[in-house]
Amino acid sequence: MGASDFSNLPHIGEALRRKEDYRFLTGAGNYTDDITLANQSHAVFVRSPHAHAAIKSIDIAEALKMPGVIGIFSGKDIEGKMGGLPCGWLINNPDGTPMKEPMHPILAIKKVRYVGDHVAMVVAETVEQAKNAAEAVVVDYDVLPALVSVADAAKKAGGAVLHDEAPDNQCYKWALGDKAAVDAVFANAAHVTKLDLVNNRLIPNPIEPRVAIGSYSRGTDDYTLYVSNQNPHVERLLMTAFVLGLPEHKVRVIAPDVGGGFGSKIFLYAEDVCLTWAAKQLNRNIKWTAERSECFLSDAHGRDHVSHAEMAMDKDGKFLALRVHTDANLGAYLSTFSTAVPTILYATLLAGQYTTPQIYVEVDAWFTNTAPVDAYRGAGRPEATYLLERLVSRCAWEMKLGQDEIRKRNFISTFPYQTPVALQYDTGDFHACMDKARVLAEVDGFAARKSATEAKGKLRGIGYSSYIEACGIAPSNIAGALGARAGLFECGEIRVHPTGSVTVFTGSHSHGQGHETTFAQVVAARLGIPVENVDVVHGDTGRVPFGMGTYGSRSISVGGAAIMKALDKIETKAKKIAAHLMEASDADIEFANGEFTVKGTDKKIPFGQVALTAYVPHNYPLDKLEPGLNETAFYDPTNFTFPGGTYICEVEVDKQTGEVKVDRFTAVDDFGTIINPMIVEGQVHGGLVQGIGQALLENCVYDNETGQLLTGSFMDYAMPRAGDFPQFKLDTVCTPCTHNPLGTKGCGEAGAIGSPPAVINAVLDALAPLGVKDFDMPASPSRVWEAMQAVAQH
Ligand code: MCN
Structure with a gap:
C-alpha cells in the first residue's frame, strides 16, 4: 500500500x-516504582562528593554492621567481573585513528570523575536502612583539580587529566566538508557574518525519576530488570554483550509505563547493571528509585557546545559557504550515544533549509569533570538549528534584509536535495511553511503591536527560525558507515x-x-x-x-x-x-x-x-x-525523514527588570502524513515548552573551580511552567515522506529544535534599539538586564 x-x-x-x-x-498506571516484588530489598548508591579525586580507600566495615544491611559492593568487588559501560558510536579522527574510549567503570575504581559518580552500592531491607548505611561508608579521597569547561579541558587547567587513555582530555577531533573549498569561498565573499555561541547545558528532568528493580530467579537462573527506560532491547543487548557477559536469553528487561524520558532514559546506566548483577549475588530482588537530587547529578545531561560560526555571502545575501568550529563537552565518560550527538546528529544538519553550496565543520570533543552528556530531546539537531538560525538572523540584520526575505532567498525549493553535509532531503516545502507561519503570526500587525508595547514603556521583538531535522533514525547502512555499532x-x-x-x-x-x-x-x-x-x-x-x-x-x-x-x-x-x-x-x-x-x-x-x-x-x-x-x-528505512517548519516568536522585554515574556508563538510544521493531529499537537506543545525553557530559563551550572553542581535542585534550575507561555498558534503543511509506507515524518522533537533560536532572535530584535547585539541562553532577567546595562555604560 x-x-x-x-x-x-x-x-x-x-x-x-x-x-x-x-x-x-x-x-x-504501572510505573516501575509501583512494582513491589516478593523478597524485595532496596539499594542506595554512595556517590562522589568531589568532581575529581583519587580514591585512597573505601571502608565498609561499620556500614556492613548497620541494621538491615544485606550487602555492600564497591568498585573493587566488581573489578574483573564485568566490563565497563559501552559507547554505541565509534567516531574516527580525521587521520583515521579512533576516538579515545576510556573505560567507564560501573563503580569507580581508582578515581571519581564527577560529582555524583558511583562509588558503592548499599543494599538493605528498607530504603532508610540503606541510606543510613551509605552514610557510614567511609571513602578517603585525594582531591584533584577539576575541569568544567571545554576551554579548561583543552588547556588541561591545573594540570588536570581525567583519563590516562586521553592525556590531552580530548575524545576526538572530527571534521566534515571540504575545508580548502570553503576557505577559498570565504576569501572572495562580498560579506562575512560571524557569531560566537554557547548552547547551554540542560538537565532533562522527566516527571518520573530513574527507577529500576534487579530480580533473579535461582530455579531457572534467569534475570529480570524492571527499569524506566526508552529501549529495553538495547538495554539488554548492551548489558549482556558488553558488561555482564550473560547469555541474552537469560535476561528479560521490562520497561513498563514510563513517565517521560526526553532522551535521558535511552542509556544503559551503572545502576541498572549493579542491580541486575547483585540480585544474583544476594539472591534478593533489589529496587532503587532515584531521588530528584540524584537525577540532577547523574542523569545524562544535554547540549553544552561552544561554537564559532561564519557565513560567507554574495552582495545580495545569498549564502555561499558556512564555516563552523564547535567544542563539545562530553562530560566525564562516554555514554551510549554521546559521541554521535556533536557529529552525526549535529554537523549533518548544518545546511538547514538553505542551498549553501559549501559547508565545513570541525568538532573537538572533550572530557570534563561533569556528568556525561548525551541525547537530550533533539540531540545535536537543536544545537545545529540554534547555531544556523541565530547566524541567519544576524546575516539579515547585517545585510539589511527582512528575516523572511533572507531565508526565502536561500531556501531549498527542489527535491530531492543533496546537501554538502551528507544528507539527502526527500521532500519539503519551506516557502509554504514560512508563508503560512507569517499569516498565522499576523506579522503585518507587528508594527502596531510594537508601538502599543512601547507605549507601556517596554520593548517588543519578533524572531524567526526555519528548522529542519533528520528523524526516523536511521538507515542501518548509513548509521553503520557513520560509526554506529548496531543496526537501527x-x-x-x-x-x-x-x-x-x-x-x-x-x-x-x-x-x-x-x-x-x-x-x-x-x-x-x-x-x-x-x-x-x-x-x-x-x-x-x-x-x-x-x-x-x-x-x-x-x-x-x-x-x-x-x-x-x-x-x-x-x-x-x-x-x-x-x-x-x-x-x-x-x-x-x-x-x-x-x-x-x-x-x-x-x-x-x-x-x-x-x-x-x-x-x-x-x-x-x-x-x-x-x-x-x-x-x-x-x-530498515532507506533514508531519514526530514520534518521542517518555520517558527515565529514575539516577546515583550521589561526594560526595568530584564524580564522576557513570550507574548506570541507560532509554529508551522511539516510532519508529512499525520496519524493523530491531537497527539501531534501535544508533542509540539511539549517540545516548544522545552525549547522555550532552554531559551529563557533552564541552565545547568557547575562551579568552575570545584566542579560542584550549582543548579542541583528545582530551587536553582528553573523549569518552565504553564504561566510562562501564551496559547501557541499551530498549523501544518504536508509533504509526505517519500520512502516510508505511511508518509510520516517524526514530530516528537521538532518543538525543542526549532524554538530556541526563534526566542533569542526575538529578544535580540527587541533589544536592538538599545544596541545589544548578542548574549547567550538562557535570556534570564538578570542576563538581559546585564546586557542592557553593559551597552548603556558605553
Ligand atoms: N505522530 C503522528 N503523525 C506523525 C508523526 C507522529 O500521529 N506524522 C504520532 C506518533 O504516532 C506518536 C507521536 O506522534 O504517537 C510521536 O511520534 P514520533 O515523532 O515518531 O516520535 P517518537 O514516538 O519516536 O517519540 C520520540 C520523541 C523523542 S526523541 C523525545 S526525546 C520525546 C518525544 O518524542 N520524549 C518525550 N516526546 C515525548 N513526549 C513525552 N510525553 N515524553 C517524552 O519523554
Missing part, C-alpha cells in the same frame, strides 16, 4: 483520544486472534507519545476493524521479539513502518485464506474496508471470518497454508 492510499484510510488523521489516558488519569531498524509483530481482534508487539517504546493510540489507528485503518479491537504491547523483551527503541522521533516512521510491513504479510496470507473460502484464485482477491472481495463479482467475506478460519481450518489445504495469522517484520 502506498503512502497516499494509506493517508486516505479511515482513522488516519483522526484526533482520537488517547487509549492510555484512562489508566494514567485514574491512577492505574525496527521490529513489529501482528498477532490476529481467532475473533479478529489484534495484538501488536512493537519494538518502539512509548513514554508519553501515545503509541498505544496511534499504532492502533494504523492497524485498525489497514485492517478495517475498530481501534478498540487493537492492543499495542511494548517495553518487554520477553513479549516483543526485538526492538531498537524510541529516540530520534523514529517510532511512527520506523516502528510504524515495521508494523505496516507485518500487515502486508498478514494481508497476503489472509487473501490466500479468503481465496480458499470463496473458491477464487489468490490473484483475484482484493482487500479494502475490512472486506475481502473477488474482483468482478459480488462475493465478499469480512476480515473476522478470515481470522476465524485461520484458526479453525476445517477443509483447509493444510499442505499449502499454515494455520494461524501471525506475522513479524523488520523495517
Whole structure:
C-alpha cells in the first residue's frame, strides 16, 4: 500500500483520544516504582562528593554492621567481573585513528570523575536502612583539580587529566566538508557574518525519576530488570554483550509505563547493571528509585557546545559557504550515544533549509569533570538549528534584509536535495511553511503591536527560525558507515486472534507519545476493524521479539513502518485464506474496508471470518497454508525523514527588570502524513515548552573551580511552567515522506529544535534599539538586564 492510499484510510488523521489516558488519569498506571516484588530489598548508591579525586580507600566495615544491611559492593568487588559501560558510536579522527574510549567503570575504581559518580552500592531491607548505611561508608579521597569547561579541558587547567587513555582530555577531533573549498569561498565573499555561541547545558528532568528493580530467579537462573527506560532491547543487548557477559536469553528487561524520558532514559546506566548483577549475588530482588537530587547529578545531561560560526555571502545575501568550529563537552565518560550527538546528529544538519553550496565543520570533543552528556530531546539537531538560525538572523540584520526575505532567498525549493553535509532531503516545502507561519503570526500587525508595547514603556521583538531535522533514525547502512555499532531498524509483530481482534508487539517504546493510540489507528485503518479491537504491547523483551527503541522521533516512521510491513504479510496470507473460502484464485482477491472481495463479482467475506478460519481450518489445504495469522517484520528505512517548519516568536522585554515574556508563538510544521493531529499537537506543545525553557530559563551550572553542581535542585534550575507561555498558534503543511509506507515524518522533537533560536532572535530584535547585539541562553532577567546595562555604560 502506498503512502497516499494509506493517508486516505479511515482513522488516519483522526484526533482520537488517547487509549492510555484512562489508566494514567485514574491512577492505574504501572510505573516501575509501583512494582513491589516478593523478597524485595532496596539499594542506595554512595556517590562522589568531589568532581575529581583519587580514591585512597573505601571502608565498609561499620556500614556492613548497620541494621538491615544485606550487602555492600564497591568498585573493587566488581573489578574483573564485568566490563565497563559501552559507547554505541565509534567516531574516527580525521587521520583515521579512533576516538579515545576510556573505560567507564560501573563503580569507580581508582578515581571519581564527577560529582555524583558511583562509588558503592548499599543494599538493605528498607530504603532508610540503606541510606543510613551509605552514610557510614567511609571513602578517603585525594582531591584533584577539576575541569568544567571545554576551554579548561583543552588547556588541561591545573594540570588536570581525567583519563590516562586521553592525556590531552580530548575524545576526538572530527571534521566534515571540504575545508580548502570553503576557505577559498570565504576569501572572495562580498560579506562575512560571524557569531560566537554557547548552547547551554540542560538537565532533562522527566516527571518520573530513574527507577529500576534487579530480580533473579535461582530455579531457572534467569534475570529480570524492571527499569524506566526508552529501549529495553538495547538495554539488554548492551548489558549482556558488553558488561555482564550473560547469555541474552537469560535476561528479560521490562520497561513498563514510563513517565517521560526526553532522551535521558535511552542509556544503559551503572545502576541498572549493579542491580541486575547483585540480585544474583544476594539472591534478593533489589529496587532503587532515584531521588530528584540524584537525577540532577547523574542523569545524562544535554547540549553544552561552544561554537564559532561564519557565513560567507554574495552582495545580495545569498549564502555561499558556512564555516563552523564547535567544542563539545562530553562530560566525564562516554555514554551510549554521546559521541554521535556533536557529529552525526549535529554537523549533518548544518545546511538547514538553505542551498549553501559549501559547508565545513570541525568538532573537538572533550572530557570534563561533569556528568556525561548525551541525547537530550533533539540531540545535536537543536544545537545545529540554534547555531544556523541565530547566524541567519544576524546575516539579515547585517545585510539589511527582512528575516523572511533572507531565508526565502536561500531556501531549498527542489527535491530531492543533496546537501554538502551528507544528507539527502526527500521532500519539503519551506516557502509554504514560512508563508503560512507569517499569516498565522499576523506579522503585518507587528508594527502596531510594537508601538502599543512601547507605549507601556517596554520593548517588543519578533524572531524567526526555519528548522529542519533528520528523524526516523536511521538507515542501518548509513548509521553503520557513520560509526554506529548496531543496526537501527525496527521490529513489529501482528498477532490476529481467532475473533479478529489484534495484538501488536512493537519494538518502539512509548513514554508519553501515545503509541498505544496511534499504532492502533494504523492497524485498525489497514485492517478495517475498530481501534478498540487493537492492543499495542511494548517495553518487554520477553513479549516483543526485538526492538531498537524510541529516540530520534523514529517510532511512527520506523516502528510504524515495521508494523505496516507485518500487515502486508498478514494481508497476503489472509487473501490466500479468503481465496480458499470463496473458491477464487489468490490473484483475484482484493482487500479494502475490512472486506475481502473477488474482483468482478459480488462475493465478499469480512476480515473476522478470515481470522476465524485461520484458526479453525476445517477443509483447509493444510499442505499449502499454515494455520494461524501471525506475522513479524523488520523495517530498515532507506533514508531519514526530514520534518521542517518555520517558527515565529514575539516577546515583550521589561526594560526595568530584564524580564522576557513570550507574548506570541507560532509554529508551522511539516510532519508529512499525520496519524493523530491531537497527539501531534501535544508533542509540539511539549517540545516548544522545552525549547522555550532552554531559551529563557533552564541552565545547568557547575562551579568552575570545584566542579560542584550549582543548579542541583528545582530551587536553582528553573523549569518552565504553564504561566510562562501564551496559547501557541499551530498549523501544518504536508509533504509526505517519500520512502516510508505511511508518509510520516517524526514530530516528537521538532518543538525543542526549532524554538530556541526563534526566542533569542526575538529578544535580540527587541533589544536592538538599545544596541545589544548578542548574549547567550538562557535570556534570564538578570542576563538581559546585564546586557542592557553593559551597552548603556558605553
Ligand atoms: N505522530 C503522528 N503523525 C506523525 C508523526 C507522529 O500521529 N506524522 C504520532 C506518533 O504516532 C506518536 C507521536 O506522534 O504517537 C510521536 O511520534 P514520533 O515523532 O515518531 O516520535 P517518537 O514516538 O519516536 O517519540 C520520540 C520523541 C523523542 S526523541 C523525545 S526525546 C520525546 C518525544 O518524542 N520524549 C518525550 N516526546 C515525548 N513526549 C513525552 N510525553 N515524553 C517524552 O519523554
